[in-house]
Amino acid sequence: MKNTIKFYSLILIFLFTLVSSKQETKTENNSAVKIEAQEKDPLPSWNDTNTKNNILAYVKDVTNSESNNFIPVKDRIATFDNDGNLWSEQPVYFQLFFVLDRIKEMASEHPEWKDQQPFKAVLEDDMETIKKSGMKGIGQLLMTTHAGNTTEEFNAIVKDWIAAAKHPTKNVGYDKLVYQPMLELLQYLRANDFKTYVVSGGGVDFMRAFVTEIYGIPEEQIIGSRIKTEFDYNNGNPVIRRLAELDFIDDKEGKPLNIQKIIGKKPVFSSGNSDGDLQMMQWTASNKYKSFMLYVHHTDSVREWAYDRESHIGKLDKGLDQANKEGWTVIDMKNDWKVIYPFELVNNQ
Amino acid sequence: MKNTIKFYSLILIFLFTLVSSKQETKTENNSAVKIEAQEKDPLPSWNDTNTKNNILAYVKDVTNSESNNFIPVKDRIATFDNDGNLWSEQPVYFQLFFVLDRIKEMASEHPEWKDQQPFKAVLEDDMETIKKSGMKGIGQLLMTTHAGNTTEEFNAIVKDWIAAAKHPTKNVGYDKLVYQPMLELLQYLRANDFKTYVVSGGGVDFMRAFVTEIYGIPEEQIIGSRIKTEFDYNNGNPVIRRLAELDFIDDKEGKPLNIQKIIGKKPVFSSGNSDGDLQMMQWTASNKYKSFMLYVHHTDSVREWAYDRESHIGKLDKGLDQANKEGWTVIDMKNDWKVIYPFELVNNQ
Numbered sequence: 001m002k003n004t005i006k007f008y009s010l011i012l013i014f015l016f017t018l019v020s021s022k023q024e025t026k027t028e029n030n031s032a033v034k035i036e037a038q039e040k041d042p043l044p045s046w047n048d049t050n051t052k053n054n055i056l057a058y059v060k061d062v063t064n065s066e067s068n069n070f071i072p073v074k075d076r077i078a079t080f081d082n083d084g085n086l087w088s089e090q091p092v093y094f095q096l097f098f099v100l101d102r103i104k105e106m107a108s109e110h111p112e113w114k115d116q117q118p119f120k121a122v123l124e125d126d127m128e129t130i131k132k133s134g135m136k137g138i139g140q141l142l143m144t145t146h147a148g149n150t151t152e153e154f155n156a157i158v159k160d161w162i163a164a165a166k167h168p169t170k171n172v173g174y175d176k177l178v179y180q181p182m183l184e185l186l187q188y189l190r191a192n193d194f195k196t197y198v199v200s201g202g203g204v205d206f207m208r209a210f211v212t213e214i215y216g217i218p219e220e221q222i223i224g225s226r227i228k229t230e231f232d233y234n235n236g237n238p239v240i241r242r243l244a245e246l247d248f249i250d251d252k253e254g255k256p257l258n259i260q261k262i263i264g265k266k267p268v269f270s271s272g273n274s275d276g277d278l279q280m281m282q283w284t285a286s287n288k289y290k291s292f293m294l295y296v297h298h299t300d301s302v303r304e305w306a307y308d309r310e311s312h313i314g315k316l317d318k319g320l321d322q323a324n325k326e327g328w329t330v331i332d333m334k335n336d337w338k339v340i341y342p343f344e345l346v347n348n349q
Numbered sequence: 350m351k352n353t354i355k356f357y358s359l360i361l362i363f364l365f366t367l368v369s370s371k372q373e374t375k376t377e378n379n380s381a382v383k384i385e386a387q388e389k390d391p392l393p394s395w396n397d398t399n400t401k402n403n404i405l406a407y408v409k410d411v412t413n414s415e416s417n418n419f420i421p422v423k424d425r426i427a428t429f430d431n432d433g434n435l436w437s438e439q440p441v442y443f444q445l446f447f448v449l450d451r452i453k454e455m456a457s458e459h460p461e462w463k464d465q466q467p468f469k470a471v472l473e474d475d476m477e478t479i480k481k482s483g484m485k486g487i488g489q490l491l492m493t494t495h496a497g498n499t500t501e502e503f504n505a506i507v508k509d510w511i512a513a514a515k516h517p518t519k520n521v522g523y524d525k526l527v528y529q530p531m532l533e534l535l536q537y538l539r540a541n542d543f544k545t546y547v548v549s550g551g552g553v554d555f556m557r558a559f560v561t562e563i564y565g566i567p568e569e570q571i572i573g574s575r576i577k578t579e580f581d582y583n584n585g586n587p588v589i590r591r592l593a594e595l596d597f598i599d600d601k602e603g604k605p606l607n608i609q610k611i612i613g614k615k616p617v618f619s620s621g622n623s624d625g626d627l628q629m630m631q632w633t634a635s636n637k638y639k640s641f642m643l644y645v646h647h648t649d650s651v652r653e654w655a656y657d658r659e660s661h662i663g664k665l666d667k668g669l670d671q672a673n674k675e676g677w678t679v680i681d682m683k684n685d686w687k688v689i690y691p692f693e694l695v696n697n698q
Contacts, residue, residue, distance in 0.1 A: 220614065222613065230602070231606055231628055233628070240605065257579070264554070264569055
């Protein structure tokens with residue numbers, strides 16, 4: 001029981017995540033477009049600052065077969081955190097909005113929820129009571145919405161949600177709130193034969209339902225937190241059922257552990273935005289090849305959100321200290337990025 | 350404790366595996382060679398039987414964009430069991446030979462093992478007593494040899510072992526005992542844009558230490574059983590330490606579960622040789638795309654080994670029944686394969 005509560009509390013802190021923006025990155029097969037883009041500026045939404053120059057210089061160096069720092073293609077593993085790194089994560093992880101929306105949708109089959117916490121609070125949009133329900137309450141909401149179905153059913157539910165849901169203050173779909181500069185970076189790395197992965201505290205099956213299209217990253221390169229599952233032969237129509245029990249939390253030390261379990265190679269390039277990414281950065285920094293550690297620092301209170309050391313979500317404190325100490329590259333979102341979201345491109349260019 | 354013993358017993362049954370033969374399959378980048386091979390017979394070590402024809406007909410059908418059975422490249426996931434499917438597994442899983450050899454190597458640092466079972470039995474080549482030590486004894490041997498080191502150290506240990514060890518009756522390195530026809534099949538599938546995976550009950554880190562080269566399958570496409578690990582920042586020289594506790598058994602229902610966890614897509618092509626692969630086959634057979642299920646039946650007592658329903662290793666009983674019932678393709682090793690091992694090619698061609 002104690003363990004269950006600990007799990008729930010870990011869940012709350014990490015398990016929520018997502019992705020966004022339908023227009024970009026289905027370009028893996030589109031070599032002509034890619035080559036043309038390469039000849040132009042591969043990172044057009046980045047200002048010409050040290051951050052951009054560091055990235056370009058690194059990629060040029062390690063892909064140059066004449067360089068002492070050359071990295072063979074098979075070892076060009078690049079891992080990206082998701083929440084706050086590839087898409088926004090405020091005011092709460094977007095996966096939590098999915099939980100709340102889903103509870104409301106399920107409520108018609110659960111009339112008892114009208115009088116039962118923490119469900120009652122969700123139905124009444126009473127965020128204070130939800131918060132007060134603590135890890136146990138939120139864990140209950142999470143398992144109610146994530147377990148008890150098959151992998152196919154859950155996939156369809158998330159797809160329906162992302163197609164319709166809107167961010168409460170930005171008033172666009174959550175999948176529109178991805179970072180245009182990071183989409184360009186992912187594409188630039190792939191054009192240079194890096195294999196790009198998402199390594200997120202968010203739920204892996206939640207992400208897989210829509211991340212592939214947006215980021216151009218296939219399902220098998222999405223790594224995240226997950227719940228336990230069971231196989232049911234189901235009289236010849238086999239299904240995998242999702243159980244109300246955590247299997248793995250892909251955060252903090254869980255990130256390098258899961259990278260080793262699933263990829264089996266140390267990344268040469270890692271990107272994150274919080275202390276939850278620090279161990280992944282440390283692991284990457286220990287690569288025998290020249291490696292690149294990239295932190296996103298949320299400094300833009302106007303176009304996005306500004307937060308770091310004191311934030312309840314995406315806290316960046318120890319990570320920022322180590323980045324400064326080790327000379328890792330830190331993106332100053334306000335000054336390094338011309339635009340934040342893809343939909344701003346229409347106005348800017 | 351009961352659980353620990355259950356784990357150990359599961360271990361014994363499944364956790365041992367490997368791979369072999371250094372010459373083949375580093376061909377992923379060698380398009381010219383590949384195309385030329387394609388124009389010739391892509392499966393030269395297979396006799397012209399129904400088995401071979403079924404495979405060729407399937408691949409031609411699902412890769413033909415005019416066919417109703419066309420499968421998009423991103424969904425061409427092919428999963429292969431390892432022991433008894435890509436390399437031999439008799440008289441015991443080759444990973445068990447690693448365990449025994451390793452105990453002998455470690456013995457100089459453990460003088461107490463001379464009088465302590467099950468170590469004493471290993472040092473005295475007393476297989477009967479090893480067997481009698483049961484799941485608990487063998488589990489102890491397994492954890493002694495697989496845990497207590499870092500991922501890098503373990504990788505180096507396995508590499509050293511495979512470079513020197515010899516099979517007790519075949520008198521060649523274990524890595525020479527891979528199946529030439531299966532190497533050709535892997536390559537043929539990759540030439541047709543299938544993504545080939547190993548999905549084995551064997552230890553994933555054990556396999557990764559040498560499988561990549563032999564099968565032409567990168568580390569991130571090797572899936573297997575694994576023990577738990579922990580991250581240690583280690584004063585700026587981070588390591589991942591291997592712990593004496595099972596994390597996941599990649600066998601029976603564990604195979605589809607792990608495929609879903611790690612790949613996130615249902616395979617369209619699966620190949621195995623025992624009842625431990627049956628759930629993977631069933632999962633594959635339920636693909637919305639036309640799928641192919643391939644069982645290796647060990648029928649060649651002269652060139653390899655002959656065993657099936659009664660074998661203590663690689664038991665094929667329920668799987669054979671279902672294959673026959675559903676019309677899955679079953680390789681009759683004796684009649685379908687011109688050669689078994691790559692080293693026979695020199696004599697045959």
